[in-house]
Amino acid sequence: MKALNLLLEIGTEELPASFIEPALQFLKESLYKKLEENYLSPSSIETAGTPKRLIVIAYDVPEVQPDREELLVGPSVKAAFDEEGNPTKAALGFARSKGASVEELIRVENPPGKTGEYVAIKRLVKGKPAAEILSKILPEIITSIPFKKSMRWGTKKLRFARPIRWITAVLGNQTVSFEIDGIKSSNVSYGHRFLSPEPFEVGEPAEFITQLEDRFVVADIEKRKSIIFDGIRTLAASVGGKVLKDEDLLDEVTNLVEYPYPILGSFEEEFLSLPPEVPTVVMKDHQKFFSVVDEEGKLKNYFIGVANIKPVDEVIIRIGYEKVLRARLSDALFFFNEDRKRKLEERVPDLKGIVFHEKLGTMLDKTKRLERLAPAVAERISGDRKKAERAAHICKADLLTEMVNEFTELQGTMGKYYALLDGEDEEVASAIEEHYLPRFSGDRVAETKIGISLSIAEKIDNLIGFIGAGFKPTGSADPFALRRNALGLIQTLIQREVSLSLLPLLSYAYDLYKEQNVELNQNAVEETISFIKDRLKGVLRENGFKPDTVEAVLPVTDDVYDIFLRAKAIDVLRESPEFEEVLITMRRVVNIIPKDFEPVEFTPEGRYEEELFNEFLSVREKLAELLQRKDYKEALLTVKTLKPYVDAFFDNVMVMDKDENVKNRRLSLLKTIADELLKIMDFSKIAI
Template sequence: MRYETLLVEIGTEELPPKALLSLSEAFTAAIETQLSEGGFEFAQVRSFASPRRLAVQVSKLSSAQPDKIVEKRGPAVNVAFDDQGQPTKAALGWARGNGIEIEQAERLVTDKGEWLLFKAEQKGQTLAEVLPEYVAQALKRLPIPKPMRWGNSDAQFIRPVHTLTMLYGAELIAGSVLEVESGNHLLGHRFHSPEGVELNHADDYEAALNQAYVIADFSKRRAAIVQQIEALAHKLGGEVLADDDLLDEVTALVEWPVALFASFDEAFLSVPKEPLIVTMKDDQRYFPLHKADGSLLPQFIFISNIESKDPSQVITGNERVVRPRLADAQFFFETDKKTPLAERVAGLENVLFQKDLGSIKAKSDRIASMAAQIATLIGADASAAERAGLLCKADLSSQMVLEFPETQGVMGMHYARHDGEGEAVATAIYEHYLPRFAGDDLPQSTEGAAVAIADKLDTLVGIFGIGMIPKGDRDPFALRRAAIGLLRIIIDLRLPLDLVELVKIAQSTFGSVLTSASVADDVLDFLLGRFRATYQEQGIAVDTIQAVLARRPTRPVDFDLRVRAVQSFRSLPAADALAAANKRVSNILAKVEGDVAREIDTSLLTDPAEVALHDALQGAQQKAKASLAEDDYEAALSSLAALQEPIDSFFENVMVNADDDAVRRNRQALLGQLREAFLAIADISLLNN
C-alpha cells in the first residue's frame, strides 16, 4: 500500500468573495467525509481558497481501500432444502446469484435459527478509480444558490471552471469533472503569472503557486494582510478599525496582497465619521484609520492585488474613485442639516410601517408614549425619552440615510445635536436600535433603553396583534431578534420591569387597531420562549431553563436570578437526590383526588421521620422566605438543600398512603408544603439527574 499526498484543485473564474470561505469549508468537508466513508487512511486535511481556486490537500493518504469480507446471508436452512434434503429453487437461485454451487455455501447459526451464508472477499477500489466521482459529488454538495452554465457546456457551477487537478504524489489521476479533464496545469496570478504553473508533485502545491504570485492558503493570506495594514497604520500614527468581515472579504478578493495607503481632503472630516466609514469599507473595501480619541484620520489603507512598478498610480486611482463618494456624503450632510428632525416627523406619515398598523409616523407616536411610561418605571427622564421616541425614526427621510441605510439612528443622533436637542435625546435616538445583532452593544443610557424597549415592544405587540405570528423560519419583521434584544436590555441593565405590564402599556397605545383577542398571552408566551434560546447560548442546560420556565416569572431580571440560582444549586451534593425527591412528590400529589390540604395537623404526625421532616421544613422555610424577600434565590435553594436527609428518611420509613384517611391527607399536606417551598423558586422535579 502506498501513502502519498493528494491534491485536488478546481480552477475557476473569480468566486464570490463573501461565499469563498463557506465554499472552501464545504468542499474540504465533503472530500474528507467521502475518503473516510470509503475506508481510506490519511493524516491531515488542509483547505486552500483564493479568488480563482478551491483546493484540498490530504497528506499520507492510502492508495486504495482495504479489502474486506462481505457476508451475504441466504434463505433459512428449513426453506433452502426440501424434506429429501434437496436444494429448493430459492436456495439454487441465491447460490447462482452469488456465483457459487450450493455445496460451497457455509452455515450461519444463531439462537434464532440457521441460514445459508456466503463469504466473499471484496477487493478495495483504488483512489484513482473513485476520486473523480468523489470530487464531482463534493462539488454538487456545495452551498450554491444559483449555479451557472458557460459556453456550450452543460456543466453547472457557481463560476466557469477552467482547470481540474487531481494529483496523487507525482501521479496524475485521470478523470473529468464538470466537463474539464484533469491536468497538472494551475492558474497563476492573473497579471503577474498569466501563463500559470505546472505542478509536478502534490507536496509542492503551495510553493509552486507562491512562485506564481498566489498565496493559496486563506489564513496565511489573511495574516499577511493584517500584518501589512497594522505596520502601515503604525507608520501613519493611527489604528485600523477592527472588522473581521471586511478582512475576510478582502482576503477573498486578492491572491497576492499588497497594502498601500491613500489620502483624502481633510475637509471631508467635517462630516460625521460613520457615513465616511461606510463609504470606505462597504463601497470600496478600504480600511479607515482612526486616532486614539476615535476620530478619523484623512488616510485609509487599501489592499492591491498586484505589485505595481509605480504604486503612486494605483494610489492616485483609488483617491480619485473615493473622492466623489465622500463628496456625496458631505453634500447630503450639509443638505440634511437645513431641515430639523422635528420637521421631518410629519413626513413619516407617508412612509408605511405595516399596512394594518399604519405609518412610521404612527409608530413614532406610539414609541414616544411607551418610552415616557417605561422611563418613569426605570427612573429615567420621561420627557427626554418621549422626545427621543418621537424623533427616533425621523432620519429615515434624510438624504444621508436614504443613500447609506446603515447610518440610520447614528445620523439621527448627529442631526439632533445639530438641532440643539438635549444630549439625552440625541443619544437615545442612536441607542434605540441597539442591540442590532447577537453580541452587539446595549444602550448605555436609561433613556436610550426606554426607547429601545418601546420600539421593539411596539413591533412585537403590533405584529402579534394582527395575527402575524412567526412560523418556522419565516420571521419577516425579525420578531425573534426584537424579543431577544428586549430581554437582553432588561436583564443586562438590571431594569425593574415586568413583561406583563410592558405588554399592557404597548396594547394601550394601539387603540382599536389590534384584532387578536389573545395578543397579550401570545406575546408573553413568545417572550418567555426566547429565554430558552438566550440561556442555551450561554451554555446553560435546557432542563435548568425549563425548571424556571415552569413557574413563568415575568420579570426578566427575576428570571435571570432564578436560572443562576438553579444552575448553582445543581452543583450541590444534594441536588440530584432533591430533584428525584421532588419528582416523587410531584407524582404522589398528582394522583390525589381533590385538593391537597394546605394546613398540617401536628397531632397526626406520629412517625419520627415525618416529625423530623416537618420540623426541618419549618426551619428551612423560614430561612428561605427571608432570602426570597431579598430575591436571593441561591440562598433560598441552599437552605432547602438541607432537607435532603429528612426527606430521604421520610420516604424510607413512612407510608404516605396510610389506611387512615386523616393521616394520609396530613402526610399529603406535608409533601404539598415541601413541594411549594421549592416551587417558590423553580420546579426542580424537571431537572435530569
C-alpha cells in the same frame, strides 16, 4: 501500502468573499468522509482558497484500497427457508443477484442495522485503485457544495456560485480524470490573472501552494490575512496613526484578493467635519478601505486600500482610490448639509408615507406604539418616562433623511447626531442610536436607561407584531429577523442586568396594535413568550449551563434576567452535597402528589404534620426575603432545613391513608409546600 497526496483545485470566476471559507469547510469535511467511506482515509486534509480558486489537499491517501471481507445481508432466515428447510424464492433470488449459489449462504445473528437471524454471503473484495474511486467521488463533492446562492451560467447545466473555468485534480503525480458539465479535470493550474496568467503543470500536491506563490497567488488564507494586517499597520504608523480595528473588514478584504498590496491614501480634512461614522461607513461598506485613527481613536484623513496586484506605479491606483472616495464623501457632506435644514421632529408626520409592513401599518403607526410602550418599559426599570416618550417620538425620523437614504447602515446613528444638533437631550439622542442595538451577534447593547427602554420596546413591538401576524420563522427562513430581535432582547436584559417581566409588556404591545385596528393572532402573546424562551434556551446552553438546569428554570418565570440568575445559582450549587439534599427533600414532597390533585383547606393534625407545617412557614418567610433580593443560592440552601421534618413526616405518617379526608389533608399540606418551593425552580428536572 504506498500513500500519495491528493490535490483538488476548482478554478472559478470571482467568488463572493463570504462564500469562500464555508465552501472550503464543506470540501474538507466532505472529502474526508468520502475517503473514509471508501477505505482511503488520509492522515490529514488542508484547505486554501482565494476569490479565484478553492483548494483542498489530502495527505497520505492509500494508492489502492485494502482487500477486505464484505458481508452481504439478505432476507431473514424465516423468509429464506420453508418449514422443511428448503430454500425459498427469496433465498434463490438473493443468491442469484450476488452471483453465488444457495450453498454459499450463511446465517448471521443481528447483522448491522437489523435484529434477528438473517442469511448472508461473505466474500473477499479486492481493493480498487484510489484514482478510480476519486474519479467518481470528486465530481460528487464539487457539485454538492452548498453555496448561499448558485445559478446556471450561460449554456451550462451545473448550478454553481460562479462559472467554473478549470479543475485541477492530481494524485501523486498523476491526473485524476473526470468531467463536469464539459469541463475536464487536468494537472494544469493558473497563476495570478495579470501577473502570471500562463498555465503551468502541477507537480507534487504538497508543493502546490508554493508553486502558486511563485506565480503571485497567496492561497493560504491566514498567510494572506497576516500580509494585509502587517501592511496596513505599517502604513498607518507612517502617518502617525493606527488602523481602526475591524476584524470583519479584514476577513472580507482577505477573501477579495489573491496577491494583497496595501496602499495608503488621503482625503480632504473638510470631510472630518462629518460625524466620524460617516466617512468610516463610506470607506468600509462602499470601498472596502481601512480607516486610520490617532492614538485617542479620533479619525484621521487617511485610509488604506488593498489592491489585488503589485502595481508598476502605485500612485496611479492611489489617485483612483482617492478620486472615488472623494466623490462619495462629497455626496455625504452635501446630504448632511441638506438634512440639517429640517429638524427630526418636523419629519415625523411624513413617516405615514413609509410602510412598516402592509399588515402592521406605517412607520408613523409604529412610532405611536413606541411612544406608549417605551415609557412603560422605562417606568419598570427606573427610567425617565418623558425622555423615553420623546426618544420614541423621533427615533424613526432619520429614515426620511438623505444621508440614511443613501447610506442605510447609518440609520439610528445619524438620528443621534441630528437630534443633538437639534438641541435634544443627550440621553434622548443616544437612545435613537441605541434602540437598534445589538445589530448583529456580538455587537454592543444599549447602555442608557432610555436607550435600553426604547431598544426593548422596539424588539417587543417587532416580535408580537410579526409573530401575531403569522410570520413566525420556519426552518432557516427568517425574513423579518425575529430570531435576531429575540436574541437582541435577551442579550440586552442579561448584559444590562435588567429584571423585567415580559408578559405584561407583550400584552400591552398586543393591545396597542388592537387599538390601531391591527388584528393579531389571539395566541400571539403566548407564542411570542415561547419563541423568546426557545432562543433563551440556546443562549443559556451556549453560556455553559447544563440542559437539565435550563429545563428546571425556564418554566418558572417570564423574566429573562431572573431565569439567568436562577440557572447561575443552580450551577454553582449543584456539585455540593448540600444541594443534593435539597433535591432529595423536594422530590419526596413533589413525587407523591397526584398530577391533577386539587388541594383543600386544611389544619395540620398530629406531631409530624404540625412540625413540618410550622417549619415550612418559617422557611417561607425567609424565602420571601431571599427571592425579593434574588439571592437564589441562599434560597436553595434554605430549603435544606426542611429535610429532617420531611424525612420524619414520611417515616411516621401514611400519606395515602384509607380515610379520604386524612389523605386529602396530608396531600394538601405537601402541595402547599411544593407550590411554594417550585417558585424557585422545577426540582424534578435536575439530575442527581
